[in-house]
Amino acid sequence: MTSQPQPQPQPQSQLSPTTSDALDRAELDVALVVDRVRTALDEDLAYGPDVTTLATVPPEQHVEAVVSSRAPGVVAGLPVAMVTLDLVVGADAWSLLRAVADGTAVNRGDVVMQLRAPTRELLTAERTLLNFLCHLSGVATQTAAWAAAAAPAKVRDTRKTMPGLRVLQKYAVRCGGGVNHRLGLGDAALVKDNHVLSAGGVGPAVEAIRRTHSEISLEVECDSIAQVREAIAAGVDLILLDNMSAAEMRECVQLAEKAADRRPVRFEASGRLTLSKAREVAATGVDFLAVGALTHSAPVLDLGLDVERAVAGSVGSVGDRD
Numbered sequence: 616m617t618s619q620p621q622p623q624p625q626p627q628s629q630l631s632p633t634t635s636d637a638l639d640r641a642e643l644d645v646a647l648v649v650d651r652v653r654t655a656l657d658e659d660l661a662y663g664p665d666v667t668t669l670a671t672v673p674p675e676q677h678v679e680a681v682v683s684s685r686a687p688g689v690v691a692g693l694p695v696a697m698v699t700l701d702l703v704v705g706a707d708a709w710s711l712l713r714a715v716a717d718g719t720a721v722n723r724g725d726v727v728m729q730l731r732a733p734t735r736e737l738l739t740a741e742r743t744l745l746n747f748l749c750h751l752s753g754v755a756t757q758t759a760a761w762a763a764a765a766a767p768a769k770v771r772d773t774r775k776t777m778p779g780l781r782v783l784q785k786y787a788v789r790c791g792g793g794v795n796h797r798l799g800l801g802d803a804a805l806v807k808d809n810h811v812l813s814a815g816g817v818g819p820a821v822e823a824i825r826r827t828h829s830e831i832s833l834e835v836e837c838d839s840i841a842q843v844r845e846a847i848a849a850g851v852d853l854i855l856l857d858n859m860s861a862a863e864m865r866e867c868v869q870l871a872e873k874a875a876d877r878r879p880v881r882f883e884a885s886g887r888l889t890l891s892k893a894r895e896v897a898a899t900g901v902d903f904l905a906v907g908a909l910t911h912s913a914p915v916l917d918l919g920l921d922v923e924r925a926v927a928g929s930v931g932s933v934g935d936r937d
Contacts, residue, residue, distance in 0.1 A: 630698065631706035637694040641717065647782055652698050654779070655743045668738045676734040677929040679712070680922045682748065684721040688916035689759045691717050691790035692751030693728060695783065696744045703740035704732050718755070718790040727918060731926060741920050750780075751787040752916035758791025758909050764890055765904050768897035769794045771883065775907035784910040793909060803832040805855070811836075817845040834883070843867045847874055858886035861899050868900035 630645065638645050659665075682696075693714055700709050709732035721727060727748075730737075761770040770793045776784045785795045797803035806820045814820035817835060824833055836855040837843045840863060846854050847870060854871075856864050864884055871880035883903035884896050896904060 629706045630701045633711065634694065634697040634701050634706065637697055641694045641786060643694060643782065643786055648695055648698050649702070651779060651783065652695065652702055652743065652747070655746065656699070656702065656740075659739075659743060665735075665739050668735050672734045672738065673929075674735060675929055677731065677926040678734045678737065678922045679729065679731050679924050679926060680737060680920055681729045682727045682745070682918055682920050684725050684727055685723055685917040685919055687722050688720070688752055688756035689791050690715055690719050690721055690727055690748075690752050690916075691755035691787040692748045692783070693717050695747045695751065696728070699740050699744040699747065700730070700732065700737075703743075704736040708733060708736065718792075720759070734922070734929075737920075737922075745918060745920060747783070749915040749918050750913075751783060751790075752918065753913045754784050754787035754910055755791035756916050757913040758788045758793040761890060761893060761904070761906055761909065762792035764893035765897045768884075768901055769903050770893075770909070771796045771903045771905050772909050773905055773907040774799070775911040777910070781910075788909055791909075794903070796905065797832075803834065804828060806833070806835045808836060808838065808857075811842075817842050817851075818849045821846070821849040821851060836885075837867075840866060840870070843870060847871055847880060851880070853881045853883065855883045855885050855905065856901065859884070861892075861895050864896065864899040864901055 630649070635645065638648060684690075694717070697711070709730055712729040712731060713726070714728035715721065715725075758770060758772075772785055772788045772793060773796055774781070781798065785798065788795060797805065804824045806814075806817070806824065811817055811820050814823055817837070821833065821835060832853070833851065834853040834855055835842075835846045835849075835851045836857050837846055838857045838859070843854060843856070854867070856867055859867070864882070868882055871882070874880070881903070882901040883905050884899070884901045885905040888896060888904055888906055893904060
């Protein structure tokens with residue numbers, strides 16, 4: 616018996632205008648997202664076709680299905696889910712009936728998206744779609760909790776991201792109400808302790824950056840009040856306070872406030888931060904809280920895809936869900 620051909624990811628040119636528009640609105644690079652989705656799909660299809668689906672699902676069956684939330688949270692990643700469907704199902708072969716916007720807070724049981732698609736291709740895409748959507752929504756959910764606790768300070772992400780997923784994780788941070796830090800090593804300078812030691816001090820490190828890369832944003836990490844004094848004297852506008860107590864952070868903010876003869880200094884707290892202490896840290900007057908946990912240890916938001924009913928005229932029987 617010859618098996619039916621397995622649905623294969625479609626070329627990038629097959630993305631629908633609706634999906635392309637969603638990526639544009641999210642400020643996500645189309646080629647990058649397609650590449651990440653293809654990589655994920657390859658993991659599922661590397662060992663052969665979806666034998667379970669091919670054996671149990673009639674080839675001409677179409678269904679309506681919903682992705683719904685099984686816990687409270689904030690949604691992120693719908694454009695990535697749409698790319699997954701375009702690549703597996705085909706841009707013209709499925710339709711989005713309704714969806715919430717990324718950044719929307721949902722409760723248990725809320726429908727995140729409802730769609731109509733051929734069953735075989737939908738089930739092939741299901742796990743990849745949910746992997747992206749659950750993870751990115753988890754990042755957004757965790758970010759929203761931090762953003763609420765730290766107000767009026769802003770919560771910023773770090774470079775502590777999952778390999779290959781940085782751009783998508785940082786997008787999810789924005790969906791959750793957070794602020795992005797630098798995307799890589801070349802779009803901003805962050806002078807850390809090893810740079811200070813190598814350069815011979817905060818002042819020489821700052822001077823070296825300004826001499827070679829004067830056009831980029833500059834931030835200096837300080838782990839003592841003495842270093843903060845040196846950074847302020849060097850004219851640094853953004854200072855990272857590393858592993859300082861709330862009292863020390865408050866003193867650093869006050870030091871900058873007394874330097875009335877220069878531009879305002881912004882401060883970012885980092886190290887040993889917890890959600891329970893976010894409000895206390897924000898009360899010191901810092902502008903940002905740098906939280907690696909937004910991306911490196913966010914739990915997923917539990918979302919599930921459920922087939923609701925067969926579309927009239929398709930082959931096969933699917934029981935309606937109540």
